[in-house]
Amino acid sequence: MNQSLLQVSLRQKAVYIPASATATPIFDVSPTLSEATALLVANLAKLGFGVSEPLLRALEGTTPDFQAQLLEVVREVLGVGKNWTPLVKGWDTPTGESRLDHVLTFFANLFQTKGTRLPCGHIIPPNTFPLARYNGCPFCGTPFEFAELEHTGQGSKLKVFDLWTENEAATFLRDLLASKTALDATQLDSLRHLLAELPLPAEVPIAMKETRLAVVDAYVQLNQADRAQALFSTPTDILRYLWYKKTGFTQLVEPKTIRKRRQKNAHYLWTADQLAKVQAAQTQQVRAELKLKYSRREAAMVARWLNELPQSPQQLCEIMHPKRGMWVRFIRALRLAEYSKQPALGKLRETLDAFYNQTYEVWQGRVNYFRLRAEAEPTFALLKQRPGLFARSLFANMLWFGPETTVAAFAEVLDQVPARLVFTLAMYAEDYFTPGTKRVVKPLGGSSKQIKANQQLNHYSPEQLQAMKAAVVNLCLLAMQQRFAAQPTPHRTMYIDPTLFKLPVAIGDRSDTVQDLPAALMGTRFALESEQVRLFMQWGVGLPAQHLDMDLSCTIASATKTEYCSFSNLVATGCKHSGDVQYVPDQIGTAEYIELDVAALTEAQVQYVTFTCNAYSAGALTPNLTVGWMNSQHPMRIANSGVAYDPSCVQHQVRVTRGLDKGLVFGVLDVVQREIIWLEMPFQGQLVQNLNLAGVQTLLRKLESKLSIGQLLTVKAQAQHLELVEEPMADEVYTVAWAQNTAAVTQLLVD
Numbered sequence: 001m002n003q004s005l006l007q008v009s010l011r012q013k014a015v016y017i018p019a020s021a022t023a024t025p026i027f028d029v030s031p032t033l034s035e036a037t038a039l040l041v042a043n044l045a046k047l048g049f050g051v052s053e054p055l056l057r058a059l060e061g062t063t064p065d066f067q068a069q070l071l072e073v074v075r076e077v078l079g080v081g082k083n084w085t086p087l088v089k090g091w092d093t094p095t096g097e098s099r100l101d102h103v104l105t106f107f108a109n110l111f112q113t114k115g116t117r118l119p120c121g122h123i124i125p126p127n128t129f130p131l132a133r134y135n136g137c138p139f140c141g142t143p144f145e146f147a148e149l150e151h152t153g154q155g156s157k158l159k160v161f162d163l164w165t166e167n168e169a170a171t172f173l174r175d176l177l178a179s180k181t182a183l184d185a186t187q188l189d190s191l192r193h194l195l196a197e198l199p200l201p202a203e204v205p206i207a208m209k210e211t212r213l214a215v216v217d218a219y220v221q222l223n224q225a226d227r228a229q230a231l232f233s234t235p236t237d238i239l240r241y242l243w244y245k246k247t248g249f250t251q252l253v254e255p256k257t258i259r260k261r262r263q264k265n266a267h268y269l270w271t272a273d274q275l276a277k278v279q280a281a282q283t284q285q286v287r288a289e290l291k292l293k294y295s296r297r298e299a300a301m302v303a304r305w306l307n308e309l310p311q312s313p314q315q316l317c318e319i320m321h322p323k324r325g326m327w328v329r330f331i332r333a334l335r336l337a338e339y340s341k342q343p344a345l346g347k348l349r350e351t352l353d354a355f356y357n358q359t360y361e362v363w364q365g366r367v368n369y370f371r372l373r374a375e376a377e378p379t380f381a382l383l384k385q386r387p388g389l390f391a392r393s394l395f396a397n398m399l400w401f402g403p404e405t406t407v408a409a410f411a412e413v414l415d416q417v418p419a420r421l422v423f424t425l426a427m428y429a430e431d432y433f434t435p436g437t438k439r440v441v442k443p444l445g446g447s448s449k450q451i452k453a454n455q456q457l458n459h460y461s462p463e464q465l466q467a468m469k470a471a472v473v474n475l476c477l478l479a480m481q482q483r484f485a486a487q488p489t490p491h492r493t494m495y496i497d498p499t500l501f502k503l504p505v506a507i508g509d510r511s512d513t514v515q516d517l518p519a520a521l522m523g524t525r526f527a528l529e530s531e532q533v534r535l536f537m538q539w540g541v542g543l544p545a546q547h548l549d550m551d552l553s554c555t556i557a558s559a560t561k562t563e564y565c566s567f568s569n570l571v572a573t574g575c576k577h578s579g580d581v582q583y584v585p586d587q588i589g590t591a592e593y594i595e596l597d598v599a600a601l602t603e604a605q606v607q608y609v610t611f612t613c614n615a616y617s618a619g620a621l622t623p624n625l626t627v628g629w630m631n632s633q634h635p636m637r638i639a640n641s642g643v644a645y646d647p648s649c650v651q652h653q654v655r656v657t658r659g660l661d662k663g664l665v666f667g668v669l670d671v672v673q674r675e676i677i678w679l680e681m682p683f684q685g686q687l688v689q690n691l692n693l694a695g696v697q698t699l700l701r702k703l704e705s706k707l708s709i710g711q712l713l714t715v716k717a718q719a720q721h722l723e724l725v726e727e728p729m730a731d732e733v734y735t736v737a738w739a740q741n742t743a744a745v746t747q748l749l750v751d
Contacts, residue, residue, distance in 0.1 A: 004193035005169060006073045011190060012172065013518045013740060014164035015051070017058050021066035033060060040067045047074055048648030050158035058163050077516045078647035079626060082541055083588035085146045086642045087579030089133050092595060094571050095579075097138060101128040105139045119144055120583075134579075135642060141549070141582030143590055147641035155648030156529055156633030159518065162737075170198060172741065176211065177204045179743040180751065181420050183211055184511040185657060186519045187743060188250065192217075207418075207751075209237060210250040216241050225301045229308055235320050235327075238305050242330060246290065248658055252323060253445030259286045261445060261660035264684060265620050278618060292333035303339040306348050313350040317360040327355070376401045380409035387413040391421040394472070395432045399456040403468045407475060414479050419749035420507050423712075426476035427507075427705050433457065433465045440681075440698045445660060447682045450695050477715065483750040484719035491731035494713065494722040499736050501710030504703065505749075506742045511680050513654035513666075521742060523703035525675040526651050529633040533596040533669060533676070536645055536653075537613055539625040540584030549582040549616040550625060552592040553688035558606045565594055566688050567616075574600035575609075578642060582616075593644050601671050609669040610696055614662065616686045621656050627666050628653025629676065652678055662686055665696060679703060709739055712748055 009016035033041075037060045041051060051059065059067065075081065088095055108115050108125040115125040120142040124131060129138040136143035173194040176187055183191060188210065195218040206212050212231045219228040232238055236252075244250055247258070262282040266275060294302075309316060320327050331337065331352065340349035354360050363382065370378040379401070383390040390397075390410060398406045414422070431437050435457045438450045457465065504523040511522055520526075537552040553566035556573050565572040567580030578593040596609060611629065615621045630636060630649035638644040654666060661682035668677045681699050683691050713734055717724055722732065739745055 003069065003073050005197050006070065007077065007516065008172075008190045008193050009164040009169070010074065010077060010161075010517070011186060011515065011519050012164065013159065013737075014162045014168070015055055015059075015070060016164040016169055017055075017062060017066070018166060021062050022058075036064055036067060040071060043071055044074065044161075045158060046153040046648060047078055047080070048153075048155040048157075048159060048650065049074065050160045052160055052162045055161055055163040078650070079538060079541075079645075080149060080647060082538055082591075083146050083585065084149060084536075084538065084591045084643045084645040085135055085143065086591055086593055086644070087134060087136050087138070087141060087143065087581050089135060089642045090638065090640060091578040091593070091642050091644075092576055092638050094576065095130055095133045095138075097129055097570070102139065104128050109139075118142075136581070136583075138579075141580050143581060143583065143585055145641070146585065146588065147639065147643050149645060149647075150639040150641070150643060151637045151646050153648050154632055154634050154636055154646050155650075158648075169194065170201065172743075173198055174201050174204050175741055175743040175747075177201070177206050177215070178747065179211060180207045180418070180746040180749045181506045182208050182250075182510050183743070184506075185513055186511065186515045188214060189514055189657075206231065209240060212237065213241050213244045213250055217245065220301075225305075229305060232305055232309065234311070235306060235309065235316055236323070238302065239320075239323060239326060239330065242302070243326070246292070249445070251444050252326070254323075254326060255286075255290050255329075257443075257445040258290065258660065259283055261620075262286050265615070265660070265662050266618050292329055294334050299334040299336070300339060302334050303336055303345055303348055306336070306351065307345045313347060313354050314360045316351045317355045317358075318362055320355060321360070321362050322364070331355075371397075371400065374401070376405050376409075380406075384409065384413050387416040388418065388421060391417045391425060394425060395429070396454065398468055398472075399454055399460070403464075403471055407471050411475060414475065419480065419483065419751050420746075422476045422479055423505070423707050423749070424507055426473045427707055428702070429469045429472040430705060431702065433469045435465070438694070438698055440695060440702055442682070447661065447663075447684045448695060448699065450692065450698055480715055480750070481719040484716045487720070487750065489720050489722075491720075491722060493725050493730035494717045494732040495725050495728045495730040495734065496710050496713050496717075497728075497735045497739075498710070500713065500734060500739055501708050503709045503736075503739055504706040505709055505712055506746060507706065507749075509680075509703070509706075511654070512657075512659055512682075513664075513680060514657050515652075515654050517650065517653055518740070519742075520652060520678050522679050523706060524678045525670075525673075526631070526678065528598060528674045528676065529631050530635075531598040532631070532636055533598060534630040534636055534644060534649070535594040535596070535611055535627070536591060536630065537593075537625065537627045538589055538591045538645075539622050540589035541624055542587060543584055543589070543622075545586040546584060547582060547617065548584045548622060549580075550592075550622060551580065551614045551616050551686075551688070552577075552594055552627070553612045553614065554594055554596070555608075555610040555612065555688060555691060555693060556601070556606055557608045557610070557693060558604065562693065564688050573604045574598070574606065578644070591645065595644075596669065598669075598671065598674070601669075606671050608696075609671065610665055610691070610693065611667040611669070612663060612665050612688050612691060614664075614686050614688060614690075620660050620662055621664060623656060623658055625656045626653055627656075627664075629667060631676070651676070654680070663688075663690060665691065668696065668700065677703070709734075709745055716748060 005016045104125055105128055108123050115123040117123050118137045120137045120140055122137050122139045135145040176191045191214045216228040216231050243252055263279045266278045339345055340352050367382050394410055435453055437453050440448055441451055442448045502525055504521050506521055509522050539550045540548055551567055556563040563572045565575035565577050570577040574597045576595045581590045584590050613627050629651055631651045632649040636649050663683045663685050665681040
């Protein structure tokens with residue numbers, strides 16, 4: 001059996017058991033567990049997982065090979081076979097090293113004085129670093145000694161797996177395809193695995209362009225490119241697919257953006273000459289990576305796709321215009337001018353002729369023309385042609401033309417706006433129309449940035465701005481209530497699990513990291529189980545030995561001061577760091593930890609602790625870098641070797657797959673509420689000190705304003721006149737298990 005489906009099921013808190021792995025039918029299984037199944041359950045418990053009764057009975061009927069494979073996949077997902085040895089042994093007790101030790105060691109190596117010579121070649125002078133406490137060189141951070149995991153099974157709670165059959169896998173595939181919000185990196189990775197193993201279900205509407213990319217790729221891999229034609233509605237869809245195959249980005253991040261990000265990720269502590277050489281090398285490497293080259297078969301395939309699009313040549317050119325630079329490169333690489341000479345591709349020939357001669361009018365240019373002249377009627381007439389763009393520019397147009405005229409025009413096309421945009425408008429109106437409030441935005445391919453409030457807010461009184469907020473919220477909620485009310489239902493009662501009021505709906509803020517353990521939406525809050533939180537980071541698996549310095553850090557913020565716990569400050573208020581590893585050993589990787597003492601943080605009146613990781617080396621965060629945190633009601637021990645990872649205590653972890661990010665915020669501990677908020681915020685800089693804490697606070701405020709699943713269900717209940725009950729004995733029952741499938745939750749966004 002292919003392991004990919006098993007990995008996908010684990011992300012959904014389940015275990016996929018195919019029919020081929022079943023040796024004995026479930027109804028013939030003995031009520032007494034076999035020794036092999038009992039051993040499997042015991043080993044899973046050591047890793048922090050339990051099994052439900054249906055899954056247990058199904059496992060009893062599976063083959064020994066499948067049981068061994070299941071355990072191996074779980075161990076692989078949890079990184080049990082990786083190297084988790086830090087630089088310092090027993091790092092919960094500080095070594096007492098100081099900057100003076102580093103200075104003395106530097107001069108000892110410069111003048112080759114007496115001392116202990118380590119395998120890396122560095123001399124450690126006497127009375128500096130206590131070498132018996134280190135697993136490697138304390139000066140250059142090269143590890144020498146490696147240990148196995150010692151402590152497992154310390155977790156106080158088992159994460160229970162349910163049974164996943166082929167029917168559940170097929171249903172999950174249909175839910176992903178029908179998702180009404182853009183899939184995050186985890187969902188998109190799961191979709192690719194499912195499409196490779198399962199047949200594509202028929203008559204499933206694919207709402208999102210990003211989702212279509214994976215389906216188109218599946219068709220192309222099966223040499224069924226003609227079937228992909230129905231999934232392309234504009235030339236931009238084709239361009240998006242070509243760029244996705246080239247770079248892995250589901251969004252159109254332009255080459256110049258990628259090049260600039262690579263240059264910024266160069267190590268800025270070098271001299272100007274060295275930096276210039278590194279940036280030149282980065283530019284040359286990016287150009288080589290982004291060089292376009294296509295076979296005759298691929299070029300002919302794209303030419304047919306473009307020729308069969310429904311728009312006229314003029315309309316095609318207008319749509320292609322915003323990405324004109326990229327289109328010029330692709331037209332040349334695909335030799336489309338040559339293919340357009342074929343008699344069957346006459347429409348493509350007309351399109352290329354109009355595109356190169358620019359004999360077409362751009363819709364956005366006409367919008368800007370009338371808007372700059374404050375001509376509301378022609379501006380809104382054009383915006384009504386594209387309701388989605390009207391929704392995205394609604395707030396700015398309200399300030400430009402006035403709220404009454406704008407809202408009245410928008411109301412005429414509101415029923416054509418996707419529900420995800422309707423809810424987004426209602427969620428973010430509060431922040432947008434508040435003067436002096438900064439907003440967090442993430443440009444395509446860029447890091448999260450803070451932008452100032454619209455300056456036109458100053459032209460309106462507080463009462464007028466409050467009226468604008470109310471107008472948007474009331475209009476959007478009324479529209480959604482009407483959509484729900486239009487859906488007939490025979491039901492009378494509804495149960496909503498209270499936890500769903502803390503889970504955000506998957507609208508915006510999609511995650512770019514992969515969650516191999518049960519996935520969570522950005523903004524999800526994890527309750528603390530004890531006074532001990534342990535951050536971890538592992539990187540370098542599968543790579544040859546080399547200098548690859550990734551840093552795990554945290555920012556400790558109180559009302560009066562801000563501290564940092566990092567490689568340069570191993571001990572801070574309520575925090576202890578395991579030491580700075582700068583080199584990765586061959587193939588097995590390395591790890592760093594930070595221990596948080598919640599009681600000490602509370603006593604020091606700390607408000608937030610922000611978890612970050614950075615690439616100190618030149619370049620972005622290395623692929624397959626894993627970060628997360630552990631938390632358990634039981635004390636989490638640290639081995640004598642310093643290994644402090646216990647898979648059973650992991651509360652959440654994410655894996656970086658690719659990207660251009662130099663730094664990443666992956667969580668915030670709210671000390672007062674005793675909750676850890678999972679969020680993902682890329683930022684530029686090789687040090688934790690480069691993080692703008694105001695940006696984190698703005699992102700937290702944005703996440704708090706997001707609509708929760710419970711609130712969305714409440715709107716549905718009110719619109720359909722359903723009685724909310726407090727017990728799960730209702731006609732419609734919505735539980736945390738149901739909400740685990742976020743793609744299925746998006747079906748509540750009625751269009």
